[in-house]
Amino acid sequence: MTTELTKSSGWKSLESHFQEIKNTPIRSLFNEDKTRGTRLRVEDLGIYFDYSKHRINDKTLELLFQLARERGLADKIASMFSGEKINTTENRAVLHTALRAPRGSVVLVDGVNVVPEVHAVLERMASFAGNIRSGEWKGYTGKPIRNIVNIGIGGSDLGPVMAYEALKFYARRNLTFRFVSNIDGSDFAEAVRDLSPEETLFIVSSKTFTTIETMTNARTARKWLLDKLVNPKAVASHFVAVSTNAKEVGNFGIDTHNMFGFWDWVGGRYSMDSAIGLSTMIAIGPGHFYEMLDGFHQMDEHFRNAPFERNIPVIMGLLGIWYIDFFGAQTQAVLPYDNYLKRFPAYLQQLTMESNGKHVTLDGELVGYATGAVYWGEPGTNGQHSFYQLIHQGTSLIPCDFIGFKTSLNPLPLHQDYLMANMIAQGEALAFGKTAEEVKAEGVPDNLAPHKVFEGNRPSTTLFMEKLTPGNLGKLIALYEQMVYTQGVIWGVNPFDQMGVELGKVLAMKIIPELLEKEKLLRHDSSTNNLIGYYRE
């Protein structure tokens, strides 16, 4: 199948260039150009972005930038920032960038400047967070709140969990934070088993306030609270909501004075810096939260203004296209060398895969090329002792993003040096490997030599920063958000809807009464009928 993208001259040039370069080892690229490691890097916003260990040369970059220009990336970036309704399937603007726009700036949606509303919500959040942190906000029986439980799923959970873990160093340690997402009752039961209802605040986070998992968990939470506190009036002191749907919040029984709003121009997976970040703000305090927003904003400005040749999200996005569409890579590993970022890969899974896991273009045509990669990863060095074997010597090409910080937040003697040495070594080993000659020169017997050869030529990016701060986390998240948009533009898909999650939800709603035997007659395929029958028994 040929489509507008694959017919474009940029794409065709990349196809023929791919044939020229596909077998060139990274090793020779470095041998030919002693300045490569210096040239192919960008230092901006306190990020050292090294993209030299990729299977690219100057021509590859030139052609990738040409493709970006042909796809109108600059205009598409401008359209997003200006509030055009680029989420065409849902007829919505896409303005998570307005969530971090500084006070006083202007972002228009349907002629209305949304920045004052954004800051009004931030101020309410800051005041609420301050009251919880100071103990001024009391539970129904007069005790201060010590436990905060965020109930949400997808974008209403993954961002808050990730940010809490990432910024735990900055968090109030006398407050306990828990996150309940799964409809599996064990998630709720384990989250609250050692908590006292009198000291617990639930933040029910749901953009739509109709998501079955969140609503079920929220109802269970209310029951858990009232089993102890009895009077339904207690709900007002122990439940707040974060949502765009005031009507449903009211229907649930949460006073809308205790609701923090956001807007339909914020996608769920792009919402962790909206009121969905309320738990984050309570944990780290408003000051740190504002620092995080500033980091996001700095990256937004970089994405908007830096020429493609120095634009970190654009380069990262285009490298992804190069591997996914030309080398046939299907996955992308994200390997943070900082334990606080342990939930970052999981967060990125929704951001990247729910955004670009699409099979049709914006016009509804089937794409004739691969789109979104599978994102996955674990912190280093843990991953080195589990799945890195396959990255080094397996048969799949897996581009890797290494993320590291020079200064540890917990500087125990030697730990940081060892950690960073490992991160740097992994990129080197992946790129340069170890040849059969090198293995033999070490005296390895012939029969073992093939097992000890590392082909190398495995690409990686290194993102190095000074320290894991709220601001740097903001930059990192915005970097991936904008990388996702870059790729969506090239592929011509809509990175802002998620229709692929609907069918399973609809079928589950049909199966629920069948499991409860309210609907006796089963009309599914034989496998599904049998599974339902097995459960019923």
Ligand code: F6P
């Ligand atoms: O099912 C997918 C999804 O719609 C995500 O896009 C979203 O982040 C999540 O569900 C939760 O939705 P809500 O915040 O409306 O509960």
